[in-house]
Amino acid sequence: MLPWIYLIIGLVLLYLGAQTLIRGGAALALRLGLSSLAVGLTVIAYGTSSPEMVVSAKAALSGNGAISLGNVVGSNSCNILLILGLAAAIAPVSAHVQVIRREIPVMIACSLLLLGLLWDGTLGRIDGALLLAGVVAYTLLTLRDARRAHSAAVEREFKDELPATRGLGAGAAAGLVALGLLILILGSHLFVDGAVRLAQGWGISQAVIGLTIVAVGTSLPELATSVVASVKGDSDVAVGNVVGSNIFNILGILGVAALLNPLDGAGIGKVDLGVMLAAAVLLLPLVQARGKVGRLEGILMLAAYAGYTWWLVGTVGSA
Numbered sequence: 616m617l618p619w620i621y622l623i624i625g626l627v628l629l630y631l632g633a634q635t636l637i638r639g640g641a642a643l644a645l646r647l648g649l650s651s652l653a654v655g656l657t658v659i660a661y662g663t664s665s666p667e668m669v670v671s672a673k674a675a676l677s678g679n680g681a682i683s684l685g686n687v688v689g690s691n692s693c694n695i696l697l698i699l700g701l702a703a704a705i706a707p708v709s710a711h712v713q714v715i716r717r718e719i720p721v722m723i724a725c726s727l728l729l730l731g732l733l734w735d736g737t738l739g740r741i742d743g744a745l746l747l748a749g750v751v752a753y754t755l756l757t758l759r760d761a762r763r764a765h766s767a768a769v770e771r772e773f774k775d776e777l778p779a780t781r782g783l784g785a786g787a788a789a790g791l792v793a794l795g796l797l798i799l800i801l802g803s804h805l806f807v808d809g810a811v812r813l814a815q816g817w818g819i820s821q822a823v824i825g826l827t828i829v830a831v832g833t834s835l836p837e838l839a840t841s842v843v844a845s846v847k848g849d850s851d852v853a854v855g856n857v858v859g860s861n862i863f864n865i866l867g868i869l870g871v872a873a874l875l876n877p878l879d880g881a882g883i884g885k886v887d888l889g890v891m892l893a894a895a896v897l898l899l900p901l902v903q904a905r906g907k908v909g910r911l912e913g914i915l916m917l918a919a920y921a922g923y924t925w926w927l928v929g930t931v932g933s934a
Contacts, residue, residue: 685825
């Protein structure tokens with residue numbers, strides 16, 4: 616079977632698995648007595664990153680650590696430059712004051728932490744444990760602050776997901792969680808296998824495949840969420856979705872992948888890490904100046920991502 620067929624089927628299964636997992640997980644959490652706000656900030660928010668999680672974990676267990684690292688580094692650059700750029704090009708996107716004051720600085724700090732941990736070229740199990748401790752602390756802090764604040768604005772973000780979960784019993788919800796996980800595992804197997812075959816067939820490195828095709832493919836849930844939010848006028852959702860995803864990608868996904876199997880950073884160059892960090896750093900003054908990302912800035916971000924991708928494939932594509 617052609618590698619592209621593996622990629623397409625795997626991508627479809629990743630999407631379906633994520634949606635099934637989110638619906639079942641949200642219903643089960645509500646049945647267990649968690650508030651809608653807590654469900655939204657944990658099960659639903661992290662559920663959109665489940666494709667990246669299972670693909671990176673599968674790649675790590677298969678010894679393809681470059682795909683795991685490339686997936687996260689590439690996804691973080693893609694989330695800001697491509698996804699947020701596209702959302703802003705459609706309609707200017709504003710940023711909530713909390714996102715400007717805390718979430719973006721946390722994202723920058725996580726990016727700097729990743730650069731420091733990759734200084735020796737590897738991401739070991741101790742590094743993974745440190746990253747996982749970070750995501751636990753960040754989640755607890757987010758939930759604590761959310762309880763203190765008015766929850767209506769946050770719950771609006773999840774208004775489309777939560778109603779569909781309320782009618783499910785505990786047994787049905789648990790079954791959906793199990794089914795979603797199975798679909799995600801199968802989809803990740805096909806997607807990673809297709810990515811490896813494609814790299815071998817094209818004669819380019821796994822790192823480049825991870826930074827481009829895998830990164831964009833696993834970021835499609837964030838792309839859909841942000842673009843729809845921008846079209847509806849819920850632009851603060853678009854910015855928060857991207858920033859939150861980037862934080863979880865570094866702390867949660869790489870934390871799990873590195874714990875499963877130490878990751879070799881070979882193929883992930885200084886330029887790739889620099890683009891990820893630069894996108895995160897430049898976003899802060901951009902939203903601080905006017906509280907939003909305008910159409911012109913969005914178009915420039917799209918151009919920057921296109922230029923980076925062209926350079927990546929054309930200059931360092933050789934394995």
